[in-house]
Amino acid sequence: MRILGLLLGLLLAMPAFAVNPSERLADPALEARARTLSQELRCLVCQSESIDDSNAELAHDLRVLVRERLTAGDTDQQVLDYLHARYGDYVLLNPPVERATLLLWFGPGVVLVLVLAGLAVVARRRRPAVPSPLNKDERARLDALLRDGR
């Protein structure tokens, strides 16, 4: 019974968000768009969080700004462009692929390929060398040795 209660409690537990009730829009569709956008925007103060997660004052201001622009009729892309123009790639948690972000996007993949290649080389080296079969002369000598040794 206690375990059941615990499980039910876990079901009820929701992840914590920083969005204040006062920030929410009355229109659920707009609010949903605002939430999705907020999760793609990086908080510039606590740089490992989105503005949706962050309690920083600036994150609050940006959440309100996103909602204002959506209410004013901006598309999602227009809102992202608005902030990108002011804060650059750093404000996007999903930055565009361009020269400055190539390392960011493909660096991990390149490292993975290099490591796999290195492992393959090492594995190949480790395989014990197979001795080449004896040629006719060697076979004759071996036979002779075996015969004499007996």
Next chain:
Amino acid sequence: MSPPETLASEEAGAVQAGPAPDAADHDGRRRLIFALLPAAGFLLLVAFFATTLVKEEFFGHNPAELPSAMIDKPAPEFALPALVDDRPGLATADLRGAPHLVNFYASWCVPCRQDHAMLNGFALSGQIPIEGIAYKDTPAASKRFLGEFGDPYERVGVDADGRTAIDFGLYGVPETYLVDAAGQIRYRWVGPLTPEGLEHEILPRLAALQSK
């Protein structure tokens, strides 16, 4: 490296004609290089972290500092009400005609006190007008701050909701922007201004702007 490999290569060597002595030497050197590879990688990491730490500790470099996306773009359109009675507020048009510094401050911002001490001294030199923007603060607190820590500003605008700051791409106070005579943002200094920052970053850029 590991015992099985040693055994295998010795066996192979015994069955085959037997490796020449310098071949075995070459093999040993290669094994040594492989054994030192992880240590070399570790040293590389240490060097990387040490550089960042030393830069932060001794050269005031902040690894979390972001480049401004507003460099070489026109300063945003704004018109802020005046904070103090004896001087007007601040608007985009006020920045045209000559280079200006635009400094964001707040009374609740502790590093701003240090920043202000630098700005007060620099303002005395009269090399460039410094404009102030009181970021997200009550006018009373902003005024009290100027009374307490000095007032280096030619004009002071009130940015109560912080929207003008967002248009500048600000992400913390204090921040100082160098705006050229055409109203374009040329440089941003994040955090309290230091003597080194003034000497090596702001003044050379200002000299370049004024020589044009």
